[in-house]
Amino acid sequence: MENCELLEKCVFFNDKMGNMPSTASVIKMRYCREDSSGCARYLVCKALGRENVPADLFPNQEDRARQLIASAR
Structure with a gap:
């Protein structure tokens, strides 16, 4: 599969978790x-x-994302 279409401007991918490089690497790969x-x-x-x-x-907080989306609608 190819990279996420939002990758270039993603704050998480470009700025977060600098102090946890191995964890960030796993999350970014997934x-x-x-x-x-x-x-x-x-x-x-x-x-x-x-x-x-x-x-x-964080990318792995899908439940939280779904709650945010439901609350906004």
Whole structure:
């Protein structure tokens, strides 16, 4: 699978977890490079717009993403 279409401007991919490089690497591989469809940040961005993606939302917080989307609708 190819990289996430939002990768270049993704705050998480480009700025987060500098102090945890091995953890960041695993998360980025899973959600940014393999399958973005389950990424919480991707889900919120697509449903509500990039401006509504919380800065502290991690890619693996899909349940939180679904709650944010449901609350906004």
